[in-house]
Amino acid sequence: MKAELIQELQLLQNSRANKFADELTDRILSSVDAVNEKLASSVSLRGKMLMLLDKRLNFETLRKLRTRFFKQ
Secondary structure (H helix, E strand, O other), X not given: OHHHHHHHHHHHHHHHHHHHHHXXXXXXXXXXXXXXXXXXXXXXXXXHXXXXXXXXXHHHHHHXXXXXXXXX
């Protein structure tokens, strides 16, 4: 009887420990997912802005060269 109670107590403790570990894992994973999403969107936005800047810069440079050398 005593061994059965000890075993039951151990099962209960393991169950609680597993539940706590699962909740902690879920919290950590959701935080990591949120950070990854924010980082990916900011990197994407930065890349788009840099591409637009490069595109504008190239057009402005071409315009300046055209007006300088082909304005005859």
